[in-house]
Amino acid sequence: MVLKIIDVVRLLEQQYGNSDWWPAETQFEVAVGAILTQRTSWRNAKLAIEALREKKMLTPRELLNTSCAEIEKVIRPSGFYKQKANYLIEFASYVELKYGGDISSMSRRSPEVLRQELIQLRGIGPETADAILLYALAFPSFVVDAYTTRVLRRLGLNAGETYDAIKANFESALGNDHARLANAHALMVVHCQKRCRPSPICVGCIFTDLCISKTE
Numbered sequence: 001m002v003l004k005i006i007d008v009v010r011l012l013e014q015q016y017g018n019s020d021w022w023p024a025e026t027q028f029e030v031a032v033g034a035i036l037t038q039r040t041s042w043r044n045a046k047l048a049i050e051a052l053r054e055k056k057m058l059t060p061r062e063l064l065n066t067s068c069a070e071i072e073k074v075i076r077p078s079g080f081y082k083q084k085a086n087y088l089i090e091f092a093s094y095v096e097l098k099y100g101g102d103i104s105s106m107s108r109r110s111p112e113v114l115r116q117e118l119i120q121l122r123g124i125g126p127e128t129a130d131a132i133l134l135y136a137l138a139f140p141s142f143v144v145d146a147y148t149t150r151v152l153r154r155l156g157l158n159a160g161e162t163y164d165a166i167k168a169n170f171e172s173a174l175g176n177d178h179a180r181l182a183n184a185h186a187l188m189v190v191h192c193q194k195r196c197r198p199s200p201i202c203v204g205c206i207f208t209d210l211c212i213s214k215t216e
């Protein structure tokens, strides 16, 4: 059987159902989380988000009214806090100046235009831009992260050679279904956290019969 993206996603859905991934209270908080989780675990990013919430620094205006040094101190648990403080300030300025501080108004623009705008900001690459589009703004923009590429590689499924090719192939396989794309990405994360870890737990894995990398 030649494994396809849709087969992988169906098996993940059968196994794990709907994931409650990326719980957040506001769209801006989701975007802040997408920046803070770069190069660290979600657990560390969450600690930083909780600290920002406690200090009432989770709106563009509140962040811009806070000194960079104070933001660095508060987001320290996320690691790379000096760079990330600057990234947050740049993103908050963008939302404030271009969208009047209201991230929801970004939804009126096309995802293609927004993606280009986001990628031009410091600290926002394709993966972070897609996480903001998918989870904060509910656009059908698949996120290709290290978890997804790990599962694909281990399964021996060639879904494309580049970030954009893999993203396009997932979007083509799952259609313009934002919720399904978001869940598919979330389930890749869940699967890698539960089983397909750096040292995988293959016994009992849903992919055992299909995976070229399974271990005993």
Ligand code: SF4
Pocket: 151, 154, 155, 195, 196, 197, 200, 201, 202, 205, 206, 207, 208, 211, 212, 213, 214, 215
């Ligand atoms: S069989 Fe093992 S390596 Fe393959 S997807 Fe499952 S956990 Fe990962």
